[in-house]
Amino acid sequence: MSNSSQSLLFSPLKLRGLTIRNRICISPMCTYGGHGGMANDWHLVHLGQYALGGAGIVFIEASAVEERGRITYGDAGIWSDEHIEPMARVTKFLKQFGATPAMQLAHAGRKSSTQRPWHGMGILSDADTKARNEAPWETVSSTPELMDENWHVPHALTVDDLNEVKEAWRAAAERTLNAGFEIIEVHCAHGYLMHQFLSPLINKRTDQYGGDFAGRTRFPLEVIEVVREVWPDDLPVFVRISSVDGMEEGWNLDDSVAFAKELKSRGVDVVDCSSGGVVGSATARAVPRHLGFQVPFSERIRRDADVQTMAVGLIVDGPQAEQILQDGHADIIAVAREALYDPYWAHHAERALNPDLMSYDNWPMEYRWWLEKREGLVRKLRAEAEVSVKKSA
Ligand SMILES: Cc1cc2nc3c(=O)[nH]c(=O)nc-3n(C[C@H](O)[C@H](O)[C@H](O)COP(=O)(O)O)c2cc1C
Numbered sequence: 001m002s003n004s005s006q007s008l009l010f011s012p013l014k015l016r017g018l019t020i021r022n023r024i025c026i027s028p029m030c031t032y033g034g035h036g037g038m039a040n041d042w043h044l045v046h047l048g049q050y051a052l053g054g055a056g057i058v059f060i061e062a063s064a065v066e067e068r069g070r071i072t073y074g075d076a077g078i079w080s081d082e083h084i085e086p087m088a089r090v091t092k093f094l095k096q097f098g099a100t101p102a103m104q105l106a107h108a109g110r111k112s113s114t115q116r117p118w119h120g121m122g123i124l125s126d127a128d129t130k131a132r133n134e135a136p137w138e139t140v141s142s143t144p145e146l147m148d149e150n151w152h153v154p155h156a157l158t159v160d161d162l163n164e165v166k167e168a169w170r171a172a173a174e175r176t177l178n179a180g181f182e183i184i185e186v187h188c189a190h191g192y193l194m195h196q197f198l199s200p201l202i203n204k205r206t207d208q209y210g211g212d213f214a215g216r217t218r219f220p221l222e223v224i225e226v227v228r229e230v231w232p233d234d235l236p237v238f239v240r241i242s243s244v245d246g247m248e249e250g251w252n253l254d255d256s257v258a259f260a261k262e263l264k265s266r267g268v269d270v271v272d273c274s275s276g277g278v279v280g281s282a283t284a285r286a287v288p289r290h291l292g293f294q295v296p297f298s299e300r301i302r303r304d305a306d307v308q309t310m311a312v313g314l315i316v317d318g319p320q321a322e323q324i325l326q327d328g329h330a331d332i333i334a335v336a337r338e339a340l341y342d343p344y345w346a347h348h349a350e351r352a353l354n355p356d357l358m359s360y361d362n363w364p365m366e367y368r369w370w371l372e373k374r375e376g377l378v379r380k381l382r383a384e385a386e387v388s389v390k391k392s393a
Pocket residue numbers: 027028029030031061062104187189190240274282283312313314315334335336337338
């Protein structure tokens with residue numbers, strides 16, 4: 001596959017009533033640049049550059065459905081109507097430049113009340129109150145198990161609490177729609193609240209929300225049902241899972257296949273296949289790293305649950321991404337760190353798939369004319385330089 005015009009990566013993807021311009025997705029990335037959960041100029045420019053950069057789907061970072069579900073004070077959130085307007089400013093810009101805006105709804109559970117990475121990434125303590133007026137708050141989870149030594153002891157959510165949390169997800173999904181997002185994702189991965197129910201390493205409940213697979217998946221599935229209820233039929237729902245815990249006795253790939261079947265039967269359109277996070281950060285190494293290290297999870301879930309999947313994790317260039325799609329191992333390719341490094345990753349992937357491409361049709365109109373002139377000139381000057389080297393040899 002060398003021609004981007006024939007590539008799968010650059011073919012539009014239809015999901016329910018939505019047509020996405022290509023198969024490249026900017027994965028959700030917390031940037032801790034907010035205040036009070038509000039999207040601001042940072043989010044507009046940071047996310048806006050990915051729309052200019054050609055991605056099909058642009059995810060805003062994990063956004064908290066409840067104030068206490070934030071990871072840090074800098075997280076984005078959508079726990080009140082005040083959050084809608086600033087987010088709508090971002091979605092409007094993304095759509096104007098051809099990208100599909102996507103929201104990742106999240107609740108961090110026992111992983112809440114922590115410092116931003118550059119303040120140490122540990123739990124908040126009195127020192128943070130003194131330094132930045134950022135006091136710790138009470139965290140919640142499936143059970144009062146500690147996340148790690150010396151972490152906050154979470155409050156185990158009662159059945160009444162769970163009903164309230166579910167309503168917070170419903171209200172957040174409604175606000176997400178009002179803010180102009182076209183894809184909604186329920187974050188069930190990386191050791192956050194939903195994963196704290198799914199994983200047998202964390203969930204030690206003895207009521208109907210714990211125990212066997214049916215008990216541990218009950219609460220996440222109830223949340224997904226309320227989200228699907230308020231999300232329009234013509235728009236897709238994604239669910240991000242940790243395909244494996246990567247630890248003995250943990251959630252495994254067979255569990256993920258079984259869960260994906262349950263998701264599909266509840267109207268989930270895409271399973272976003274990540275991994276790990278039960279203990280430590282989302283990027284902690286529970287699974288050995290190699291290029292495309294999570295693609296085998298996506299491949300197996302796609303095949304055995306017969307559901308569309310998104311592959312993510314060390315997918316670094318256009319040819320690698322194209323190959324994953326050609327092999328039938330995923331339907332969408334998500335990139336995170338590569339996009340931080342190169343916000344124009346999608347445009348550069350297109351050129352890597354087709355080195356002869358002269359046109360800049362997929363680039364912003366405002367750049368196109370100049371870049372096409374530049375392309376012609378650089379090629380001409382390179383050819384002339386080659387001729388003169390040959391002559392003088
Ligand atoms: C700065 C940063 C923030 C992240 N925040 C989130 C997040 O909000 N939600 C999430 O599901 N994953 C988050 N992740 C994980 C990424 O979405 C992605 O799954 C992971 O980085 C692997 O992809 P990559 O190899 O392309 O970076 C984050 C990763 C990075 C680097």
